[in-house]
Amino acid sequence: MELILDTIETVIKPGLGPEILHFKDDQEAILQSQRGNRQAFGFLVKKYMQRAYYTALGLVGSHDSAVDLSQEAFIRAFRSIKKFQAGKNFFTWYYRILRNLCFNHLRDRARHARPFSEIREEELESITDSDGATGAVIERNETQRLVWEALESLKEQEREIIILKDMQDLSYKEIAEVFDCPVGTVMSRLFTARQALKAKLERLYS
Amino acid sequence: MMINDDQERFHILLMGAVDDELDADERKEFARLLAQYPGFVKEFEDYKRLKEATKAMRFKNPPAELWDSYWLNIYNRLERGFGWILLSLGSIILLTFAGVEFFRALVFDSSLPVVVKIGIFCLIGGLAVLLVSVVRERWFVYKSDPYKEIKR
Numbered sequence: 379m380e381l382i383l384d385t386i387e388t389v390i391k392p393g394l395g396p397e398i399l400h401f402k403d404d405q406e407a408i409l410q411s412q413r414g415n416r417q418a419f420g421f422l423v424k425k426y427m428q429r430a431y432y433t434a435l436g437l438v439g440s441h442d443s444a445v446d447l448s449q450e451a452f453i454r455a456f457r458s459i460k461k462f463q464a465g466k467n468f469f470t471w472y473y474r475i476l477r478n479l480c481f482n483h484l485r486d487r488a489r490h491a492r493p494f495s496e497i498r499e500e501e502l503e504s505i506t507d508s509d510g511a512t513g514a515v516i517e518r519n520e521t522q523r524l525v526w527e528a529l530e531s532l533k534e535q536e537r538e539i540i541i542l543k544d545m546q547d548l549s550y551k552e553i554a555e556v557f558d559c560p561v562g563t564v565m566s567r568l569f570t571a572r573q574a575l576k577a578k579l580e581r582l583y584s
Numbered sequence: 585m586m587i588n589d590d591q592e593r594f595h596i597l598l599m600g601a602v603d604d605e606l607d608a609d610e611r612k613e614f615a616r617l618l619a620q621y622p623g624f625v626k627e628f629e630d631y632k633r634l635k636e637a638t639k640a641m642r643f644k645n646p647p648a649e650l651w652d653s654y655w656l657n658i659y660n661r662l663e664r665g666f667g668w669i670l671l672s673l674g675s676i677i678l679l680t681f682a683g684v685e686f687f688r689a690l691v692f693d694s695s696l697p698v699v700v701k702i703g704i705f706c707l708i709g710g711l712a713v714l715l716v717s718v719v720r721e722r723w724f725v726y727k728s729d730p731y732k733e734i735k736r
Binding site: 396398416420423424427428431432435436441445449452453456521522525526529540543544545549550562565566568569572575576579 | 595596597598599600603605630631634635637638639640641643646650651654655656657658659660661662665
């Protein structure tokens with residue numbers, strides 16, 4: 379009921395639109411969001427939207443799906459923000475929602491889609507593109523193409539942990555929080571994933 | 585046996601070394617293992633190169649407008665979500681009420697011949713069956729359409 383009243387108030391009260399409130403840290407914004415303040419939640423969305431989008435893109439491999447799934451995850455996060463425990467990391471909590479959505483999405487599309495391969499040509503960019511050295515760009519692009527091909531062929535969970543570590547720069551502690559496991563397990567899973575990636579790459583190179 | 589234990593430990597520490605997440609004691613332990621087993625040095629170099637290759641991956645930036653409208657879309661979806669819930673709830677209540685009233689009026693209307701009543705029930709029943717069938721068919725087609733994400 380409180381939620382409905384808040385919605386009605388937000389819709390009819392002038393000045394209470396999608397503007398974003400600013401906070402000095404996440405905890406304050408989370409506290410306000412838990413009281414149903416959507417503008418406070420906007421602060422968190424703005425802060426993490428790029429990270430969320432790129433993580434989803436890494437997992438599902440299509441721009442449209444990444445936008446849609448990352449936004450849907452934010453919506454679900456807002457709806458269950460009251461369950462969020464103070465002092466925890468918001469992104470790792472949000473990421474759990476996002477990864478469930480992404481994996482469900484992948485399972486739904488598994489029979490007839492080749493989502494991850496779309497990335498290679500359309501959405502993958504070499505950081506050496508700006509180097510200006512054509513040879514180096516081509517060489518690096520070829521390397522990256524192979525790395526993506528190898529990544530694509532990994533198991534979802536193996537790909538995920540590599541993306542979290544190497545592309546999203548999450549620390550072991552943060553990854554451990556996401557998977558709800560000890561740091562040692564993260565290191566061990568990462569080794570398994572990288573070992574598989576290395577083996578695939580060696581096969582591709584040969 | 586010792587080499588196996590060391591190898592297992594090395595592989596765990598190897599990840600920490602590649603990602604620069606080892607503490608001082610682990611760093612010492614890792615250095616000791618590298619010194620003890622020269623074969624580990626090559627493996628360390630291989631994984632460092634692998635990390636460089638994956639770290640070099642970057643996605644192309646989406647159009648800048650995406651970030652401008654990102655929060656607005658979420659905000660609108662949140663707001664409309666509640667709107668749809670209220671609308672659906674209201675519709676269900678009203679339609680159920682109307683259905684019950686219609687049914688009662690039809691059954692208890694003694695001025696209507698029985699044949700007409702049967703005709704109306706058949707008509708409504710037929711429409712309901714057709715509607716459910718079409719909706720179900722569309723649903724199955726949507727779920728298994730391999731081209732649904734292709735923009736026509």
